[in-house]
Amino acid sequence: MIRAAYDIVVIGAGPAGSIAARTCAQAGLRVLLAEKRQEIGSPVRCGEAVGRETVEKFIPADSKWIAAEIDTFSVSNPQGDTVVMPPLEHTLILERKIFDRELAFSAAQAGAEVIVKARATGLITNERGVAGVKLVVQGQPHEVRASIVIGADGTEAQSTRWAGLKSIPQLRDYYTAAQYLLTDVEVDPRICQYHIGWSLAPGGYAWVFPKGNQKANLGLVMWVDPHERRSAIDYLNDFVAQRFPSRSILAQIVGGIPVTNVLPEMVTGGYLAIGDAAHQSDPLTAGGITNGMHGGLFAAQTAIAALQAGDVSRKFLHRYEAQWEAEFGKLYRRLHRIRHAVLKVPEEKMSRMIHDAAQLDSRHMSLKDLFFIALKAHPQLLLEAGPYFLGQ
């Protein structure tokens, strides 16, 4: 069933891996997309909000995987003051399980071979670098040769370590996250709520995303603090008990997310890392779905060019890093600095900023207007965050 050699082997069939596999298959390459789990899209990973225009660069919007459509964001402090504003981009709440599977399906339709229950146990290397993957497929070991291996194996990626690229995030640059899918909750179906307060989610934030039919996804990310005695799920339980005491829990999802900015090196000879494996999630919000899909696209474009040129050296594959840098480099460095600036704002000050902004009629205000209000309370934010909010 599995061949001995492919042009491209992609490890991991999340959104990033599926986009990479699809793009390579569309170019006529022989592609294997290997997923270690027994079911693509399951168990789901945290976070389900994506910009509509951004996701539509990769797949046409389909009601099958859209749980809700959002036209308003709200930001609240623990006292309940709330600022409402339009989102930067029309936003969709995904049904991740279906979305992930549709993307893998699109890779298969493009000609990629997709397999599940296929766990990578190591890389095959030769003098020019990575030359294949050792897989265990339904218990059977296989050595699969590949001109290029693309590592899309997520936060817990091992392929980056095997390729010698792994960097261990600082704990302050890592989020620990927990989320519930709740039912029997009344929430506005068009609003994504964000809740900010260190007592609620230390160093992070909590969210309530509507999922239609009286369902909502409630979650939080918080920083990793060696002195913290309570886990993300403890904080989440408090948040749920406060807001939605009479609910049912349909699902629990937990995980860790690097918010470090990308790996200093995302390629080596014959190997490219994408998505969470390359730490491509947003260094401020930890959102990573479409970011990883961009990583998958860029990596695939470089891989295709490399095979055409017959050169899979680290030097050639560096094109991918250069493309990422051109597209996201400056923004990511800025977001990373903003997060560190925000972490220094004490809870009372943050709450007062939200309180002040909540007094205004912000429904038609831009993020820029709101930023000026925040500035009055906390001028040092200007240095880091100013250029981002001013759309520079």
Added chain:
Amino acid sequence: MAVPAKSQAHSLVVVDYDHCSYCGACVAVCPPDCITLHDATLLIDTDSCTLCRRCLPACPTGALTLQEAKA
């Protein structure tokens, strides 16, 4: 159910399988790469574990604890 991976003569990081959700959050922050996740199994190689404790607060469910050696 807390299962110590080796003897109790040494300090150990212990996994509470009633809380572990096999998410891999601990794997990414482990410098010696001594945590392995396969499906519903999380294994800590106590020989290579340096007891740095980085994995403890990274766990979203509080499933990891340090069991101090018995004197």
